[in-house]
Amino acid sequence: QVQLQESGPGLVKPSETLSLTCTVSGGSISSYYWSWIRQPPGKGLEWIGYIYYSGSTNYNPSLKSRVTISVDTSKNQFSLKLSSVTAADTAVYYCARGVFDPYCSGGSCYYYYGMDVWGQGTTVTVSS
Amino acid sequence: QSVLTQPPSVSAAPGQKVTISCSGSSSNIGNNYVSWYQQLPGTAPKLLIYENDKRPSGIPDRFSGSKSGTSATLGITGLQTGDEADYYCGTWDTSLSAGVFGGGTKLTVL
Numbered sequence: 744q745v746q747l748q749e750s751g752p753g754l755v756k757p758s759e760t761l762s763l764t765c766t767v768s769g770g771s772i773s774s775y776y777w778s779w780i781r782q783p784p785g786k787g788l789e790w791i792g793y794i795y796y797s798g799s800t801n802y803n804p805s806l807k808s809r810v811t812i813s814v815d816t817s818k819n820q821f822s823l824k825l826s827s828v829t830a831a832d833t834a835v836y837y838c839a840r841g842v843f844d845p846y847c848s849g850g851s852c853y854y855y856y857g858m859d860v861w862g863q864g865t866t867v868t869v870s871s
Numbered sequence: 872q873s874v875l876t877q878p879p880s881v882s883a884a885p886g887q888k889v890t891i892s893c894s895g896s897s898s899n900i901g902n903n904y905v906s907w908y909q910q911l912p913g914t915a916p917k918l919l920i921y922e923n924d925k926r927p928s929g930i931p932d933r934f935s936g937s938k939s940g941t942s943a944t945l946g947i948t949g950l951q952t953g954d955e956a957d958y959y960c961g962t963w964d965t966s967l968s969a970g971v972f973g974g975g976t977k978l979t980v981l
Contacts, residue, residue, distance in 0.1 A: 790970035803969050855922050856963040857906035861915040
């Protein structure tokens with residue numbers, strides 16, 4: 744059974760870079776779209792982005808200029824870096840296994856993207 | 872504000888049925904598949920419904936999903952106190968080329 748575990752500093756200073764790692768156990772990181780999602784205190788879910796095991800990425804347009812997601816297949820890990828953080832980046836950060844399937848017919852494509860396995864989440868506070 | 876619109880809260884009595892709506896547009900729900908997630912207090916979200924109406928292994932058939940046009944609906948029958956949670960819809964937005972979620976709906980079982 745695949746399990747995901749986030750790790751990284753729980754406190755980051757404003758203007759610095761938030762760095763988190765997600766370790767995948769019980770299965771291979773090959774295939775799937777490894778995703779990051781965050782949840783500010785008392786608020787809803789916000790999609791940050793994903794990386795395919797081959798290295799291709801896709802990011803939330805509102806965060807794109809500050810986000811980098813990378814993968815280390817040899818360690819079965821993927822990572823998140825968010826630069827120039829402010830208090831608005833304080834949140835619980837989740838890593839998740841994503842499934843992304845296109846269904847194409849007659850020149851049109853419909854997409855399924857969902858997260859079927861989630862880590863327990865890690866709280867990151869941005870404060871001096 | 873979220874790309875997908877959900878009611879902030881719904882409530883019903885134990886044993887009853889409740890539905891939670893999720894409204895979007897042609898660039899997301901209208902042309903892509905929807906997922907639903909359950910987030911129990913203090914825990915990570917859990918996949919409840921995928922591809923509009925499919926249930927992962929282990930999810931009871933009290934939970935159902937449907938989609939019509941640019942809206943999706945989660946249905947829960949035989950409500951239990953253990954169903955009290957926040958529920959989120961999610962999908963892919965083709966115009967944004969991004970994953971999107973609804974703002975979440977808090978279910979109270981009275």
